[in-house]
Amino acid sequence: MKSEMGYRFKGSGFNAPEEKRKYEQKRESLQAFADWLGRVKNTDDFLNENKNVEQLYKSAEILLVNNKITVDEVHGLIIILEDNQNIEASGLFASAVYNNAPDEEIVFDLQVPLFGLGYRLNEGKVLVNKAHVTGCFGQLAKGQLINLGESEYLPGWQTGNVLINYGELSSPLSNGKGLYLDYENVLQFELKTADKRKFGGTVDVRSFDSKGVFIDRNKLAVFGLKTDFIGLPKICYVRKKDSRWKKIATPLKIRKYQADLQAKLEPGRYDYHDAIEILKDFGPRPAESIKKDLGQLLKEAGHEI
Numbered sequence: 418m419k420s421e422m423g424y425r426f427k428g429s430g431f432n433a434p435e436e437k438r439k440y441e442q443k444r445e446s447l448q449a450f451a452d453w454l455g456r457v458k459n460t461d462d463f464l465n466e467n468k469n470v471e472q473l474y475k476s477a478e479i480l481l482v483n484n485k486i487t488v489d490e491v492h493g494l495i496i497i498l499e500d501n502q503n504i505e506a507s508g509l510f511a512s513a514v515y516n517n518a519p520d521e522e523i524v525f526d527l528q529v530p531l532f533g534l535g536y537r538l539n540e541g542k543v544l545v546n547k548a549h550v551t552g553c554f555g556q557l558a559k560g561q562l563i564n565l566g567e568s569e570y571l572p573g574w575q576t577g578n579v580l581i582n583y584g585e586l587s588s589p590l591s592n593g594k595g596l597y598l599d600y601e602n603v604l605q606f607e608l609k610t611a612d613k614r615k616f617g618g619t620v621d622v623r624s625f626d627s628k629g630v631f632i633d634r635n636k637l638a639v640f641g642l643k644t645d646f647i648g649l650p651k652i653c654y655v656r657k658k659d660s661r662w663k664k665i666a667t668p669l670k671i672r673k674y675q676a677d678l679q680a681k682l683e684p685g686r687y688d689y690h691d692a693i694e695i696l697k698d699f700g701p702r703p704a705e706s707i708k709k710d711l712g713q714l715l716k717e718a719g720h721e722i
Contacts, residue, residue: 449484450494453477453510457503464506464532464552473506474536477513488518492527499529505551508534515544525550526566535562540578540701543693555580561696563689573597576629579703581685581692582620589621593629594641596696596704600686604633606647608654608662630704632682637675639711644720646711648675655720668718674710 456476463469486494491514495507508531515523516539525534526547533553535544538560545563546554552570555562561579564572570588573580578595582602590597590604602620622631628641638647645662647654653667667675685692699706 446484446486446490447494447497449480450491450507450510451498451501453480454498454501454503454507457506459502470509470533470536470553470556474509474513474533477510478517481513481517486514488514488520488523490514492525495527495529495531505530505532508532508550509536512536512538515539515542535560538562545689546584561693563692565689578701579696581689583689586620589623590631591623591626593622593627593631594704595629595702596707597629597631598682598685598692599631599633600692602633604631604636604638606636606638608647630707632679634679637678637711639708642708642712642715644715646715648672650676655715657721668714670717671711671714674714678707 453476456473457463458469491511495504495511498504498507511525511531512533512535515535516537521541522543522545524545524547525531528548530549530551532551533556534546534550535555535558536553538544538555538558540559542560543563544555544558544560545565546568547565549567550569553574554564554568554572555576556571556574558573558576559578562573562576562581564580564582564584564586567585568587571591572582572586572588573590573593573595575592576595580593580595580597582597582599584601586602599620605621606624607621608624622638624638624640624645624647630640631638636647636649639645643657645656647662648667648671650672651667652664653671654662654664656662682692682695685695696703
């Protein structure tokens with residue numbers, strides 16, 4: 418038996434959703450979802466343990482073997498039980514549904530703050546957040562993540578593919594392994610140099626544990642090669658592993674590559690669909706493509722890669 422309900426919510430971020438939308442729910446799935454929420458321990462640190470997060474996600478996948486739930490249906494279930502004390506953890510349940518559903522582009526726009534939305538998102542899928550999510554948005558994702566709303570702590574934690582930000586982030590970026598592209602903020606890097614240089618910005622990047630590629634309106638940063646690189650239009654900073662950053666003039670070929678790259682990405686600033694199309698030119702793993710290009714240019718400039 419199915420029922421329909423309307424849910425009123427405030428849009429957040431760009432391309433705000435309609436004021437009211439209808440979702441369908443299977444009543445027979447409601448009890449299974451409620452039972453799953455009962456497995457969450459209502460303690461402050463429960464979701465901080467990776468083993469607990471992984472166990473919850475796996476148990477959701479097992480439950481879905483005999484309970485086929487669509488993307489719209491899981492959103493409806495979350496609405497029904499939004500007052501449950503453990504509802505924040507249902508981002509992991511929704512993630513299991515996303516990964517088992519045929520949908521390639523999924524939009525989350527509920528006014529229910531969730532943890533772990535986009536956990537282990539499959540390669541080939543795009544998850545668009547238009548609302549407010551709490552922790553670990555897109556953790557361990559292999560698909561593409563787009564933030565048009567607000568994301569709290571550890572956004573993109575250990576994400577392996579792409580995170581594009583047009584919205585607000587309330588936490589430093591760290592442990593990145595893929596491509597992080599920010600159209601809204603200026604990324605901030607604190608470097609251990611002789612002058613203790615700190616790039617001004619609104620989003621802090623903890624470069625010491627990152628292995629990814631970070632791009633904003635005027636910077637390109639690449640970590641994970643033997644030589645890490647942070648480039649501005651005319652100067653750049655380079656360092657070998659466990660050494661201090663060194664300031665140098667940006668080699669001309671790298672300066673051109675960086676300018677061309679940012680010009681190519683610029684049309685995606687106003688429409689995330691354009692950004693997705695642009696990134697297709699870089700192949701399934703854009704960060705690896707950019708690392709390969711920059712690594713070769715650094716090698717030509719006399720830096721170890």
